[in-house]
Amino acid sequence: KNQVEQSPQSLIILEGKNCTLQCNYTVSPFSNLRWYKQDTGRGPVSLTIMTFSENTKSNGRYTATLDADTKQSSLHITASQLSDSASYICVVSLGEGNKLTFGTGTQLKVEL
Amino acid sequence: EAGVAQSPRYKIIEKRQSVAFWCNPISGHATLYWYQQILGQGPKLLIQFQNNGVVDDSQLPKDRFSAERLKGVDSTLKIQPAKLEDSAVYLCASSSGTGDYGYTFGSGTRLTVV
Numbered sequence: 001k002n003q004v005e006q007s008p009q010s011l012i013i014l015e016g017k018n019c020t021l022q023c024n025y026t027v028s029p030f031s032n033l034r035w036y037k038q039d040t041g042r043g044p045v046s047l048t049i050m051t052f053s054e055n056t057k058s059n060g061r062y063t064a065t066l067d068a069d070t071k072q073s074s075l076h077i078t079a080s081q082l083s084d085s086a087s088y089i090c091v092v093s094l095g096e097g098n099k100l101t102f103g104t105g106t107q108l109k110v111e112l
Numbered sequence: 113e114a115g116v117a118q119s120p121r122y123k124i125i126e127k128r129q130s131v132a133f134w135c136n137p138i139s140g141h142a143t144l145y146w147y148q149q150i151l152g153q154g155p156k157l158l159i160q161f162q163n164n165g166v167v168d169d170s171q172l173p174k175d176r177f178s179a180e181r182l183k184g185v186d187s188t189l190k191i192q193p194a195k196l197e198d199s200a201v202y203l204c205a206s207s208s209g210t211g212d213y214g215y216t217f218g219s220g221t222r223l224t225v226v
Contacts, residue, residue: 004154034215043116043203043217044155089154099168100215102154 002027004103006090012109017080021106023073023090031093035064035075038087038105047075047088080110114138116218118204124224130192133221137185137206141216143167146179146189147203149220155203161187194225 004025013019025033032051036044048057048064050073056065061078077084090103117136125131137144142163147155158177160168163184172179176195181187191198201220 036217041219041222043118043205043219045217046215091154100157102156104152104154 002092002094002101004090004092004101006088006103006106008106009104010107010109012111013080015080015082015110015112018076018078019080019108021075021077021088021090021108023075023103025071025073025090025092025101025103027092027094027101029095030068030071031095033064033066033073034091034093034100035062035073036089036091038089040086044089077108082110082112084108085110116204116206116216118202118218118221120221121219122222122224124226125194127196127225128193130190131194131223132188132190133202133204133223135187135189135204135218137187137204138216141206141208142184143207144181144187145205145207146187147205149201149203151200158189158202191223194223196225199223199225 007022032049034049035047037047038044047059047062050057050066052068063076066073087105087107089105092101116138119134123131144161146158148158149155158172159179161181164181177191179189201222203220204218207215
């Protein structure tokens with residue numbers, strides 16, 4: 001069964017600190033892996049997209065890594081800001097049909 | 113580039129009533145998706161259109177849900193009759209086609225069934 005599991009389920013950090021979110025997947029055949037940020041009451045917004053051959057990609061303070069051998073990905077947030085408070089969803093694309101399998105997300109809260 | 117537009121943003125209805133959601137995808141995007149996102153869960157695909165044809169509706173509860181995409185542009189999703197468990201955010205997304213990474217979500221419609 002194709003699955004995407006994320007950890008932790010929720011996380012609270014202080015403003016300015018760094019954090020790392022984890023994603024493990026069993027989706028096959030793998031096409032690409034995406035990280036989305038979803039603010040409360042809004043649709044998901046893409047942060048990074050990585051194919052099988054890419055092992056890291058950055059978008060400002062967000063850096064995603066991918067290990068296709070172990071089927072693991074991480075999203076590292078540097079120097080967190082209050083506006084980073086959101087749900088972060090790991091999404092794996094299946095094969096050629098671009099069918100997406102979503103994780104349940106990590107709820108991040110950044111506090112003063 | 114304009115994003116994916118959805119309306120209404122919020123809707124509250126009583127169970128057994130009907131409701132419809134509207135989506136206008138990014139101009140030129142051939143593929144349109146409707147997702148249901150229950151609180152605390154990831155989005156679940158309900159239906160995928162390629163132009164005005166249905167590609168995947170395997171998880172659409174067809175006894176109460178229907179969707180159409182006339183002329184391959186705008187789309188509507190309807191629920192009739194609604195149940196309490198239909199309370200969720202309904203997200204529309206579009207992409208320019210298979211293999212495209214430019215997958216864009218709308219802001220969603222939050223439905224509450226009471």
